[in-house]
Amino acid sequence: MSGVIEADRRHVWHHLTQHKPYETIDPRVMIEGIGMRVWDATGKEHLDAVSGGVWTVNIGYGRETMADVIRDQLLKLNYFAGASGSVPGALFAQRLIEKMPGMSRVYYSNSGSEANEKVWKMVRQISHRHHGGKKSKILYRERDYHGTTFGALSAGGQAQRNAQYGPFMPGFVEVPHCLEYRSQWGPVDDYGERAANAIEDVILREGPDTVGCLCLEPITAGGGIITPPEGYWERVQDICRKYDILLHIDEVVCGMGRTGTWFGYQHYDVEPDFVTLAKGVASGYAAISCTVTTEAVFDYFRDDADDPLSFFRDISTFGGCTSGPAAALENMRILEEEKLVDNSARMGERLIGNLQALMEKHAVIGEARGQGLFAGAELVSDRESREPAPEALVKAVVADCMSNGVIIGAQNRSLSAGLNNTLLFAPALIATENDIDEITETVDAALMRIFG
Numbered sequence: 001m002s003g004v005i006e007a008d009r010r011h012v013w014h015h016l017t018q019h020k021p022y023e024t025i026d027p028r029v030m031i032e033g034i035g036m037r038v039w040d041a042t043g044k045e046h047l048d049a050v051s052g053g054v055w056t057v058n059i060g061y062g063r064e065t066m067a068d069v070i071r072d073q074l075l076k077l078n079y080f081a082g083a084s085g086s087v088p089g090a091l092f093a094q095r096l097i098e099k100m101p102g103m104s105r106v107y108y109s110n111s112g113s114e115a116n117e118k119v120w121k122m123v124r125q126i127s128h129r130h131h132g133g134k135k136s137k138i139l140y141r142e143r144d145y146h147g148t149t150f151g152a153l154s155a156g157g158q159a160q161r162n163a164q165y166g167p168f169m170p171g172f173v174e175v176p177h178c179l180e181y182r183s184q185w186g187p188v189d190d191y192g193e194r195a196a197n198a199i200e201d202v203i204l205r206e207g208p209d210t211v212g213c214l215c216l217e218p219i220t221a222g223g224g225i226i227t228p229p230e231g232y233w234e235r236v237q238d239i240c241r242k243y244d245i246l247l248h249i250d251e252v253v254c255g256m257g258r259t260g261t262w263f264g265y266q267h268y269d270v271e272p273d274f275v276t277l278a279k280g281v282a283s284g285y286a287a288i289s290c291t292v293t294t295e296a297v298f299d300y301f302r303d304d305a306d307d308p309l310s311f312f313r314d315i316s317t318f319g320g321c322t323s324g325p326a327a328a329l330e331n332m333r334i335l336e337e338e339k340l341v342d343n344s345a346r347m348g349e350r351l352i353g354n355l356q357a358l359m360e361k362h363a364v365i366g367e368a369r370g371q372g373l374f375a376g377a378e379l380v381s382d383r384e385s386r387e388p389a390p391e392a393l394v395k396a397v398v399a400d401c402m403s404n405g406v407i408i409g410a411q412n413r414s415l416s417a418g419l420n421n422t423l424l425f426a427p428a429l430i431a432t433e434n435d436i437d438e439i440t441e442t443v444d445a446a447l448m449r450i451f452g
C-alpha cells in the first residue's frame with residue numbers, strides 16, 4: 001500500500017483539501033466499503049456517518065446487485081447519446097415520476113451542479129422566448145449551495161466557498177436565509193412567515209417582471225442543516241404563484257429518502273416546477289443526475305416547432321451513459337424493498353433524539369436539528385449569546401471522532417469565517433440503532449475530551 005499512498009501524495013489533488021500537511025503526514029486513501037463501514041489503506045476501520053464524505057451512498061457500500069445490473073447493462077449497451085433514448089433511461093424516468101406527483105419529465109446529466117445549470121438555462125430560454133428577455137433573474141438563498149460550476153457559484157450563498165473565484169455571472173440575486181436559531185429579527189413568533197416575506201421584499205426591490213426563478217434547497221445541507229421554520233414553504237409557494245416565478249427545489253442532497261420522505265419537499269405543501277437530484281439517485285455506484293420538470297415547463301420547449309431555436313439545445317455527453325439509470329433503477333428497488341425511506345425517518349428520530357440528549361451534558365451544543373438521517377449540531381461558545389464555537393475546535397471534534405473510528409462532517413471554509421460551526425451527520429439509510437448510538441457515543445466522548 002505504501003506505493004499507492006506515495007502515488008496519491010505525489011500526483012492526486014484531493015477535493016476540498018489544503019495539501020501542505022501531506023508533506024509530513026500520509027494522505028488518507030480509502031480501500032474498501034461494506035454496509036456502513038469503510039477501511040483505509042492503513043487497514044483502519046471507520047463507521048461512516050456521512051455516506052461517503054458528502055452524503056451520497058444512501059444504500060450503503062458493497063452492494064452486489066448494483067454491480068450486477070451495471071455489468072449487465074455495460075455488456076448490453078454501455079452508451080448512446082444525443083437524440084436517442086435508452087431502456088434504463090426510459091424505465092427509471094417512469095419510476096421516478098411515479099413518486100413525484102405533478103412532475104413529468106426527466107433530463108439526465110452527471111452531477112448536481114450540472115442538473116442545476118440545466119434548470120437555469122431552461123429559465124433563461126423561457127425568458128427569451130416567452131417574456132421578451134424579462135423574468136431572467138434567478139434568486140438563490142444565503143447559506144444554500146448549488147454546486148461548483150460558475151453558474152452554480154453565482155447562485156451560491158456561502159461566502160468562503162465563493163471567495164477568490166469571482167467575478168460571477170450577472171442575473172443571480174441573493175435572498176435571506178431561514179435559520180431561526182440565527183434569526184435576523186431576534187426572537188419572534190412568526191419567523192417562518194418573516195423569512196419568506198423577506199424573499200418577497202427582494203422580488204419587489206428587483207421588480208417581479210425581472211425575476212424568473214427561485215432556487216432553494218428543501219432543507220439546507222452544507223449551510224448548516226437548516227430545517228425550514230413553520231409556515232415557510234407554504235408562504236414561499238404563495239409568493240411564487242403571486243409573481244409568476246418558477247420554483248426550483250434543489251434535492252441533490254435531500255432526494256431519494258435522505259430526510260425520511262422520498263424527496264425533501266414532500267414534507268411540505270409545495271408544488272415545484274423543477275426538482276434536481278443527484279447524490280442518492282445511484283448512491284455513488286454510477287454518476288447520474290436528473291433535472292425533473294413539470295409538463296407545463298416542457299411545453300414551453302415543445303410548442304412552436306416551426307422555430308428552429310425553440311427546443312432545448314443542450315446536451316450532456318455522459319448523460320448518455322446507460323449505467324447511470326440502470327444503477328438508479330436498482331438503487332430505487334433496494335430503497336423500496338428494504339423500506340429504507342421509512343428507516344431514514346425512524347433512525348433519524350433516534351439520531352436527533354440522541355444529539356438533543358447530548359445537549360443536557362454538553363453546553364457547547366447550541367442547537368441540534370435535522371430531518372430523517374440528516375442532522376446537524378451547532379456548536380457555540382456560549383448558549384446565551386449563541387457565539388459560534390471556534391472553528392478550530394469544531395474541526396478538532398471531527399478529527400477526534402475520525403481517530404476513534406467514526407467519520408462525521410463539518411463545514412469546511414464554506415460560510416463566512418466564524419460561522420462554520422455545525423457538525424454534520426448523514427449516515428446511510430441502512431443505519432441501525434446500534435450504528436446511531438455508536439455515532440453519538442463517539443461524539444459524546446469527543447466533546448468531553450475537547451470541551452470538558
Ligand code: PLP
Nearest residue numbers: 111112113145146147221252253
Ligand atoms: N446542490 C446541493 C444542495 C449540494 O449539496 C451539492 C453538492 O454537495 C450540489 C448541488 C452539487 O453537486 P455536485 O457536486 O454533484 O456537482
